[in-house]
Amino acid sequence: MNSKIKVLIVxxxxxxxxxxxxxxxxxPQIEVVAKASDPFQARDEIIKHNPNxxxxxxxxxxxxxxxxxxxxxxxxxxxxxxxSTISDAIFDAMNAGAVxxxxxxxDKAPGNIEAFIIDxxxxxxxxxxxxxxxxxxxxxxxTNRAHNFDNNKIxxxxxxxxxxxxxxxxxxxxxSNIPGIVIVQHIPPVFSRMFADRMNVQTSLNVxxxxxxxxxxPGRAYIAPGDKHLRIRKIGNRYKTEIFEGDKVNGHCPSxxxxxxxxxxxxxxxxxGVILTGMGQDGAKGLLKIRNCGSATIGQDEKxxxxxxxxxxxxxxxxxxRQCGIEAIPTAIINAVSVS
Numbered sequence: 001m002n003s004k005i006k007v008l009i010v011x012x013x014x015x016x017x018x019x020x021x022x023x024x025x026x027x028p029q030i031e032v033v034a035k036a037s038d039p040f041q042a043r044d045e046i047i048k049h050n051p052n053x054x055x056x057x058x059x060x061x062x063x064x065x066x067x068x069x070x071x072x073x074x075x076x077x078x079x080x081x082x083x084s085t086i087s088d089a090i091f092d093a094m095n096a097g098a099v100x101x102x103x104x105x106x107d108k109a110p111g112n113i114e115a116f117i118i119d120x121x122x123x124x125x126x127x128x129x130x131x132x133x134x135x136x137x138x139x140x141x142x143t144n145r146a147h148n149f150d151n152n153k154i155x156x157x158x159x160x161x162x163x164x165x166x167x168x169x170x171x172x173x174x175x176s177n178i179p180g181i182v183i184v185q186h187i188p189p190v191f192s193r194m195f196a197d198r199m200n201v202q203t204s205l206n207v208x209x210x211x212x213x214x215x216x217x218p219g220r221a222y223i224a225p226g227d228k229h230l231r232i233r234k235i236g237n238r239y240k241t242e243i244f245e246g247d248k249v250n251g252h253c254p255s256x257x258x259x260x261x262x263x264x265x266x267x268x269x270x271x272x273g274v275i276l277t278g279m280g281q282d283g284a285k286g287l288l289k290i291r292n293c294g295s296a297t298i299g300q301d302e303k304x305x306x307x308x309x310x311x312x313x314x315x316x317x318x319x320x321x322r323q324c325g326i327e328a329i330p331t332a333i334i335n336a337v338s339v340s
Contacts, residue, residue, distance in 0.1 A: 004031040005128050008051040010042040010068075011035075011083065012060045016104070020055065020083070023117035030121060037061075039068035046076055053127050055120070058084040058093060066092050073097035079127035081120065088194045094164050099127045099306060103188065126161055126279045130306050148339045151218050153179045153270045154232065154239055155333060156263045156290070158256030160186040160278025162306025164195060166326055167276065168202065171221060173330035176204040179337050180216035182224075182232060182241065182263070184256045186278065189226035196223040212243035224254035231262035239266065250282035256310070260286025269294035272336045274329065275320070277305040281313040288319035296336040297321045298329055 007030055011017050014037070021032045033049040036042035038060050046054070058065040066089065069080050073096070082093040082101040090101045100123045105116035155178070159167055163185045171181075187195060192209050199207040199221070210222035210230050216239045224230035229249075231242045242262075249255035256275070260283055263271045273290035275283045277300055291297040299320035302308040304327070314320050322332055 005029055005053060005124055006031055006033045006049065006051040007124060008033060008042065008045055008049065008054040009035045010037075010039070010054060010060070010065070011057040012037050013057075019113065020117075020120075023113070024121060024124070026117075027121045030124060039063040039065070039072075042068070043072075046072075046078065051078065053079045053081065053124050055081050055083045055124075056093075056098070058082060058087070058089050066096050069093055069098055070096040073132060077132040079130050079132055081123050081127055083120070086190055088198060090191065091164060091195065091198055095168075097132065099130045099132070100161055103191075123161075126307060129279070129309075130162065131308075132306075147175055147177065147334060149177060149179050149218070149337050150270075150339050151179050152237070153272060153337045154216060154263060154267050155179055155181040155272045155274065155337065156232075156259055157181065157183045157274040157276065158260065158278075158283035158287075158310070159184070159276035160252075160256075160280065160282065160307070160310060162277035163187075166300065166306070168199065169326050170274075170276075170330050170333070171199055171203045171205055171207070174203070174205060174333065176219050178205070178334070179218050180239070181205070181221035182210070182216065182230060182259060183221060184224045184230055184254045184259045184283075186252050186254070186282070187226045192223055192226035196221075199223075210241045210243055212241055214241045215239070216241060224259070227253060229254050229258045231258055232266055233262070234266040250280060252280075252282050256283030257286040260290055264289035264293050264295075267293070267295065271295040272333055273297045273319075274299075274333065275311050275314045276300045276326075276329075277307050278310040279307045280309050283310050284314040284317055284319055287314045288317055291319055291321055298332050298336070299323045300329065301325050 034045040
């Protein structure tokens, strides 16, 4: 019985398809079953080979990758990893239903290609476990309701695979005067700033990539840079962001646990910890510390998480006070920081 992960590679470059196929085939858990130069050929290969995961470029002839993913997922709920150049179009692909993304390497640096293949193989192994469904943007808004908030509180959110869309669906439904938010999303450098800029435009919050030494203000969200840790520090009665370089924690930099540990230490009962979709256990122990300090904690449920890894571990160790679907998380956050 063949238990390997069957992968379909879709890219308009013959050379790049071959590089991917050769590199991925070295992994004993992966089998490249087919290659396609455009979405139309890819559809035929999907029907013929029934792959477990598809890698897909964005810029392709006849139909771009984003439109292909948008049309594909309702008919063939196949995990897709986008492989493309650096561009915020990546987030359009995630919105269309892709599970994750990697950036194309510099072909002039062999070491970069090797690291890229290792990263892509790891993401394929996560993607095969993901729950796939067409993009469902939540339209019910919270931003027009009047709320009285406790601005001494801090909201801390951690996410990984599937997190960019989960975060979008949470942030877009939070009112513009919500207490300050600090976020760790496992994401590569450069893309963290692109994602922050995108959320700044698409939500009512002021969202930015954290730079460090910033006072955390109501109505603002600070996203950790893609290659640095984020923690908070209490200064008098206020909180500041701190950005620093460091080793990976739980395999990640930035790490959710690094942020959550600081929140537990600095905020005591004045925090709300939220853990969203993602593989692994990053953030679980930190969330437990937040809960043990007397603060509210929220975890995404299995039904709505693309990858029910991080929230599952957090729930199982008792770190999650309230578990709910992504559609209910904004209201849970609002209730946790509201003054009755």
